[in-house]
Amino acid sequence: MIDVELTRIGQHSDEVFSLSFRATSGEPLADASAGAHIRITLPDGAERSYSLVNPPGPTGEYEIAIGLKGRPAHGSRYLCELAKVGDRFRMSPPVNRFALVEDAPHSTLIAGGIGITPLWSMIQRLEQLERPWRLFYAMRHRDSGAFLDRLEALEARQPGRVELAIGDGAGSRRLDIEAIVASTPDSGHLYCCGPASMLDAFRTATLHRDASTVHLEYFGAQKRELSSLGYTLELARSKRTVFVPPGRTALDVLHSEGIDVAYGCKQGICGTCETRVLSGTPDHRDEVLSDEERVSNRTMMLCCSGCVGERLVLDL
Numbered sequence: 001m002i003d004v005e006l007t008r009i010g011q012h013s014d015e016v017f018s019l020s021f022r023a024t025s026g027e028p029l030a031d032a033s034a035g036a037h038i039r040i041t042l043p044d045g046a047e048r049s050y051s052l053v054n055p056p057g058p059t060g061e062y063e064i065a066i067g068l069k070g071r072p073a074h075g076s077r078y079l080c081e082l083a084k085v086g087d088r089f090r091m092s093p094p095v096n097r098f099a100l101v102e103d104a105p106h107s108t109l110i111a112g113g114i115g116i117t118p119l120w121s122m123i124q125r126l127e128q129l130e131r132p133w134r135l136f137y138a139m140r141h142r143d144s145g146a147f148l149d150r151l152e153a154l155e156a157r158q159p160g161r162v163e164l165a166i167g168d169g170a171g172s173r174r175l176d177i178e179a180i181v182a183s184t185p186d187s188g189h190l191y192c193c194g195p196a197s198m199l200d201a202f203r204t205a206t207l208h209r210d211a212s213t214v215h216l217e218y219f220g221a222q223k224r225e226l227s228s229l230g231y232t233l234e235l236a237r238s239k240r241t242v243f244v245p246p247g248r249t250a251l252d253v254l255h256s257e258g259i260d261v262a263y264g265c266k267q268g269i270c271g272t273c274e275t276r277v278l279s280g281t282p283d284h285r286d287e288v289l290s291d292e293e294r295v296s297n298r299t300m301m302l303c304c305s306g307c308v309g310e311r312l313v314l315d316l
Helices: 074-081 113-129 148-157 177-182 196-205 250-256 291-296
Strands: 002-011 016-023 037-041 047-051 062-067 088-091 107-112 133-139 162-166 189-194 214-218 231-235 240-244 274-279 299-301 311-314
Touching: 016 074, 047 062, 047 074, 047 113, 062 074, 062 113, 107 113, 107 177, 107 196, 113 133, 113 148, 113 189, 148 162, 177 196, 189 196, 196 214, 231 250, 240 250
Parallel strands: 107 133, 107 189, 133 162, 189 214, 231 311
Antiparallel strands: 002 016, 002 088, 016 062, 037 047, 037 088, 231 240, 274 299, 274 311
8 A cells, every 4th residue: 555645626517527546656656557446545434446537657646537326335325425635544456357468459448437447548559559349428417527638639630430329318219238249249348337137138238259259347346145044264373263144244354353354345346355265165256257257266355255065265
């Protein structure tokens, strides 16, 4: 973790805020690849993850964009409405679980609402590399979008690359995910970030494609009920055993037992609490692991996943 200072608070629209941070030491920040995210520790100790919107490369500041649609998480509202320029925070180095394949012959990007944030970083990188791309961006109305002026400038410079689907007003429309996927060459790579309904449609539309060309990132884990039965956690290194009762997560129980485990989103999307599984079968509920990684059962996300059976042995 590094110490950072909030240097700027701006707005892309009524619902989307922009915040920039620099290291309090004055040193340059670590390079971040397109699609990367950071974690910010709030004054109450909670952590929140946000995608970086910087173009990849050396930088003195990290920039994030936060949407305040509906009922945003406490951390997002704090950063946008209570934090002040000069406030200091702890921040993780960038992590990337939604990486851009830079040498792909074509990239198709699909965004919904604030899901544009990692894709905007990708677009800037693709422009640097002079690689072909298309963006399909859906939003409820213009005030729920971000980077629209910059996207429209890119479209004016080279038409046919940006398609906006705005849900209100005359001519409102929705994106046809199936048609977008079908129009992408088999050798092209597809990226999608947005609400669960968009991601579900994207998953369905890309089932027939090579899995290595399909990339997606959720805002939050899909809602799944916890098992009605409890299970036992055996901690191999600590030589301790704890019981996870029905309706609670492994992370909650470990913290209540005084066992320090790093975490971030508590929603199964940031990967911070990923832990090695030595024995037993996890009930995976995260949006981080690939299908192959889930089948292997080598790791699990403690904040949201459970147990198939009565016992898990963890490398803790």
